[in-house]
Amino acid sequence: MPTPNPIETTAPTPATAVAEALAMPPAPKGEPAGERGGWRRGGAPGDGLPPDARSGRSSGRRFPNLLRRPETIPAPLLCLAAMFLVQTGIAFSKPLFGPLGVSGTTFLRLSFAAVILLAVTRPKLRGRRPRDLAAAALLGMASAGMTTLFAGAIDRLPMGTAATIEFLGPLAVALFFARRASHLLWALLAAGGVMLLTLLGEGGDSAGSGLDRVGLLYAFGAAACYAAYILFTDKVGAAFQGFQGLAVSMTVGALTVAPFGLGQAWDGLTAPDASPLMLLLAVAGVSLLLPVIPYALEMTALRRMPQRVFSVLVSLEPAVSALVGLVVLGQLLGAAQLAGIGCVVAASVGATLTGRR
Numbered sequence: 001m002p003t004p005n006p007i008e009t010t011a012p013t014p015a016t017a018v019a020e021a022l023a024m025p026p027a028p029k030g031e032p033a034g035e036r037g038g039w040r041r042g043g044a045p046g047d048g049l050p051p052d053a054r055s056g057r058s059s060g061r062r063f064p065n066l067l068r069r070p071e072t073i074p075a076p077l078l079c080l081a082a083m084f085l086v087q088t089g090i091a092f093s094k095p096l097f098g099p100l101g102v103s104g105t106t107f108l109r110l111s112f113a114a115v116i117l118l119a120v121t122r123p124k125l126r127g128r129r130p131r132d133l134a135a136a137a138l139l140g141m142a143s144a145g146m147t148t149l150f151a152g153a154i155d156r157l158p159m160g161t162a163a164t165i166e167f168l169g170p171l172a173v174a175l176f177f178a179r180r181a182s183h184l185l186w187a188l189l190a191a192g193g194v195m196l197l198t199l200l201g202e203g204g205d206s207a208g209s210g211l212d213r214v215g216l217l218y219a220f221g222a223a224a225c226y227a228a229y230i231l232f233t234d235k236v237g238a239a240f241q242g243f244q245g246l247a248v249s250m251t252v253g254a255l256t257v258a259p260f261g262l263g264q265a266w267d268g269l270t271a272p273d274a275s276p277l278m279l280l281l282a283v284a285g286v287s288l289l290l291p292v293i294p295y296a297l298e299m300t301a302l303r304r305m306p307q308r309v310f311s312v313l314v315s316l317e318p319a320v321s322a323l324v325g326l327v328v329l330g331q332l333l334g335a336a337q338l339a340g341i342g343c344v345v346a347a348s349v350g351a352t353l354t355g356r357r
Contacts, residue, residue: 075305079313082294082301087163087321089289090154091328096282097155100268105283106148107261110254112287118251123244132239139232139245140252146225148257149218156215158331160322161197164341165219167318168194169226171348182354186347193343200336315348
């Protein structure tokens with residue numbers, strides 16, 4: 001796998017990094033890309049960018065020059081910070097499930113994300129082939145399913161458990177496209193980790209209680225939608241420039257969730273004891289954590305580190321999710337759950353390090 005292209009000698013501003021992240025094409029086949037990261041995770045970070053996005057000139061003009069990031073910050077720390085922000089955003093969204101409902105919170109979060117992406121990318125649909133628009137619509141529905149089901153999973157399961165099961169989606173796609181016999185070892189290790197989580201794991205709310213079965217179904221459904229999202233991202237990325245396809249699909253995703261979430265959101269915002277402005281500000285803040293700020297951090301990291309190192313760090317996301325769940329939500333996991341998360345993380349790291357480059 002090519003190493004990053006050392007184009008810039010100074011660190012980009014956060015605003016410029018956001019713009020460059022939104023200009024990048026989605027992931028190729030077999031590489032993770034989702035609602036929490038629809039950017040390209042393969043190839044040199046400069047590859048596939050428009051010329052102005054590579055140089056950091058015109059793509060950053062839409063945003064103010066806020067604060068210059070110190071270039072001395074190691075790239076792996078930026079990547080880890082992005083993961084912690086993503087998982088923190090997930091943890092902060094859970095308290096919103098009470099007043100707004102799971103579907104209502106998801107609908108509002110997707111709507112905010114769609115508005116941001118539409119404003120930044122300004123997609124052009126005139127002259128598009130019907131099959132390209134259909135691919136973007138299917139991508140949006142996969143995104144809607146992934147986001148809604150994962151929200152339902154973390155409403156019933158500890159964050160670490162839900163994130164680990166969902167991570168099986170991109171891991172399965174990566175193993176499928178690897179097509180190497182040695183990768184069977186990593187598949188078996190991941191399966192063993194899931195068995196530890198689902199059969200021996202304890203619930204995070206009360207000791208000795210089994211994991212919620214509906215929550216597990218939600219988590220596995222989110223993993224399936226995550227895998228479908230990756231496959232459709234490949235098709236949309238080939239048909240649309242930059243992140244225009246993702247902006248369209250995110251809009252479709254919000255419309256897909258609307259029949260289930262609009263009523264919940266409206267009831268929550270208009271409740272007698274509700275504070276609509278504070279609720280909307282909270283959802284908007286979560287939307288920034290998922291994914292605008294992580295785009296800036298991870299794209300800055302990608303410009304300064306090899307993709308393989310980046311992929312290994314991303315494999316730590318289930319463990320980061322478990323840690324954030326413990327700190328923010330007080331979700332203490334049992335030994336079997338920690339062992340299961342460790343198995344899935346090890347399988348992802350092993351598949352990354354032994355995969356074809």
